Amino acid sequence: MEFTLLQKISIYALPVIFAITVHEAAHGYAARYFGDMTAAAAGRITLNPLKHIDPIGTLLVPAFTMLAGGILFGWAKPVPVDFSRLHNPKRDMLWVAAAGPASNLVMAVLWAIALSFSANAGQFAVPLAYMAQAGIMINIVLMVLNLLPLPPLDGGRIAVSLLPHHLAVKFAELERYGFIILIVLLFTGILSQIMQPFIAGSLRVLSWLFG
Structure with missing residues (x-):
């Protein structure tokens, strides 16, 4: 079924905002639990989407990639985390980083x-079905994307937490180039090739569980 631009925006807007807002808030909640109050002090431990939305990364870029037919791509304003303030910085970094993708998995299930x-759902059956399908796809894509082992993505932080100290220090230095690497992978199509098998596998599991 073909949709107009306005219909696509109507279907995708709520799932995108929920996915990104809950993802970032989850980082903040996890950081506070493990001892870092930076996000709390900045007022970022909230489900208010206005606190997390980045006009370019949350609105323009996802809209462009969606209309271009590629993998949905975007970002929010990162929740500030001072890893040195965590109870056990190297260990707890893993849990703070994993909280974001874990929240996307939970939302995909919901x-x-x-x-x-x-x-x-009566007269709302069709729009709810399309919105739910969009919500599943958006959250699975965000989960897989953020689990890629590339700093500053969550997967990169998880890798830093798991690696021996001397390797973790060297690997963390990639963070200054991480966004550039990600953009290159996106526009060359390599990112899609890397992510597609994991996205497809995740969707198959959800279909098996709830189909």
């Missing part, structure tokens, strides 16, 4: 449950 019940 959207899958919504999809399974959408047929009983």
Whole structure:
């Protein structure tokens, strides 16, 4: 079924905002739990999307990649975390980083449950089904993207936490080039090739569980 631009925005807007807002808030909640109050002091431990939205990364870039037919790509304003303030910086970095992708997995499951019940939603059945499908895809894409082992992505931080100290220090130095590497991978199509098998596998599991 073909959608107009306005219809696409209507379907994707809520899932995108939820996915990015909850992802960033999850980092803040995890950081506070493990001892760092930086995000709390900055007022970023909140589900208010206005605190997390980046006009370019949350609105323009996702809209462009969606209309271009590529993998949905975007970002929010990162929640500030001072890893040195965590109870055990190297260990707890893993849990703070993993909180974001974990929240996307939970949201994908919730959207899958919504999809399974959408047929009983009466006049809202069709729009709910399309929105739920969008929510599943958006959250799976964000989860897989953020788990890539490239600083400053969450997967990069997880890798830094798991690597021996001398290797972790060297690997963390990639962070200054991480965004450039990511953009190059995106526009060369390599990023899509890397992510697609993991996205497809995740969708198959959700379909098996809730289909």
